[in-house]
Amino acid sequence: MKLLIVSTSKIYGSGxxxxxxxELKEFYKDTDEILFIPYARPSGISHDEYTEYPKKxxxxxxxxxxxIHEFEDPKKALEESTGIFTGGGNSFVLLKxxxxxxxxxxxxxxxKSGTPYMGSSAGSNITGMSIGTSNDMPIAYPPSFxxxxxxxxxxxxxxxxxxxxxxxxxxxxxxRIGEFHHYNDQKVIGLREGSWLRFENNQLELKGxxxxxxxxxxxxxxxxxPGDMSFLLS
Amino acid sequence: MKLLIVSTSKIYGSGxxxxxxxELKEFYKDTDEILFIPYARPSGISHDEYTEYPKKxxxxxxxxxxxIHEFEDPKKALEESTGIFTGGGNSFVLLKxxxxxxxxxxxxxxxKSGTPYMGSSAGSNITGMSIGTSNDMPIAYPPSFxxxxxxxxxxxxxxxxxxxxxxxxxxxxxxRIGEFHHYNDQKVIGLREGSWLRFENNQLELKGxxxxxxxxxxxxxxxxxPGDMSFLLS
Numbered sequence: 001m002k003l004l005i006v007s008t009s010k011i012y013g014s015g016x017x018x019x020x021x022x023e024l025k026e027f028y029k030d031t032d033e034i035l036f037i038p039y040a041r042p043s044g045i046s047h048d049e050y051t052e053y054p055k056k057x058x059x060x061x062x063x064x065x066x067x068i069h070e071f072e073d074p075k076k077a078l079e080e081s082t083g084i085f086t087g088g089g090n091s092f093v094l095l096k097x098x099x100x101x102x103x104x105x106x107x108x109x110x111x112k113s114g115t116p117y118m119g120s121s122a123g124s125n126i127t128g129m130s131i132g133t134s135n136d137m138p139i140a141y142p143p144s145f146x147x148x149x150x151x152x153x154x155x156x157x158x159x160x161x162x163x164x165x166x167x168x169x170x171x172x173x174x175x176r177i178g179e180f181h182h183y184n185d186q187k188v189i190g191l192r193e194g195s196w197l198r199f200e201n202n203q204l205e206l207k208g209x210x211x212x213x214x215x216x217x218x219x220x221x222x223x224x225x226p227g228d229m230s231f232l233l234s
Numbered sequence: 235m236k237l238l239i240v241s242t243s244k245i246y247g248s249g250x251x252x253x254x255x256x257e258l259k260e261f262y263k264d265t266d267e268i269l270f271i272p273y274a275r276p277s278g279i280s281h282d283e284y285t286e287y288p289k290k291x292x293x294x295x296x297x298x299x300x301x302i303h304e305f306e307d308p309k310k311a312l313e314e315s316t317g318i319f320t321g322g323g324n325s326f327v328l329l330k331x332x333x334x335x336x337x338x339x340x341x342x343x344x345x346k347s348g349t350p351y352m353g354s355s356a357g358s359n360i361t362g363m364s365i366g367t368s369n370d371m372p373i374a375y376p377p378s379f380x381x382x383x384x385x386x387x388x389x390x391x392x393x394x395x396x397x398x399x400x401x402x403x404x405x406x407x408x409x410r411i412g413e414f415h416h417y418n419d420q421k422v423i424g425l426r427e428g429s430w431l432r433f434e435n436n437q438l439e440l441k442g443x444x445x446x447x448x449x450x451x452x453x454x455x456x457x458x459x460p461g462d463m464s465f466l467l468s
Contacts, residue, residue, distance in 0.1 A: 008404075
């Protein structure tokens, strides 16, 4: 498997995928055409509108992008693709659509046989064990929260540190992940905006400039600097 | 029906339920014993630990509190109760527990026949059409997102206005509710911390000092000052 598990498609003050272009150029070096999965529909925009974003971004590194919705047979599109990217938006809508269209198994098959897969935000959530650590609103009811399970842990994208000056009584992100561990066993990695994980040759690496925060059931959360994180795979 | 739909159990700088005690005294004036539903388990605390909070708060207005988990037969406890309060925490865990224990129908029955019901945060979420506008992490998978449907709209508790200075790329609350309306038709009321709705004699009133924000599909969101909101019932 070859995976990029990305916290966010945009960092503050920078365009769509701009901060990642060097990595993408190298990650997708063996393909000129990316198959985009727009099902997470951020702000509810259409599949066509959404696909314009990666089209423009990937054009800068000489690659074309087609949306999976443009194909008559999405399973065949996945099977024939040489590079896949699932964009962010709503994890519930994304997962429900993949289940409803019967695409979960074929996605697992093609990614496990080596097609490079990048997911951003909701698209990275689904690479973990479940979408149980999504930040999204449950606006659609998928038949299961079980995700693609490419990695044996869960992702929390857009990880946010508690604001010490907040007067809001809603739960912090860390409290929510603590609640998750009352009902679930898998580790959770909080990926701050600008961070991503790269999996290749059975190695897992934290990339970007920021530390990531790892939550394990019954343990204190720990910070990890960019570098090898392969211990998370066992 | 007699309902209090409360955004939060605590406002900044004040103790558990402290800001609401005058309202509670009057709302529960016909009963001395409150049945507490602790299933939402904030921070994953136990049912016993959680029940201590309302016990202490209600003692200040001369009322005793028993947790529903203390009864051998929770259905019978609901049927015999003269005042019910469901606390906040995680809406997914709360709704799953109510479904798993077969308590949804009996709750509907007793509330519709007049037992006063207060819900706070997650406990208020479940009074609406669905938990589809919860802010919580989906740490458990309920058999449905359908809620008690005492009111024909959805609640967004702890409603937060966008922070104009934020550099975070995660969706604002308003964006999330806008996404909700791509897949769902019911109106959504954003209740800020310190606001609550009171339903009685077929009238709905917004109470507290703050305005609430109403989101309707395909319309601009609107602010409403405290006062009559009965138009939401039709």
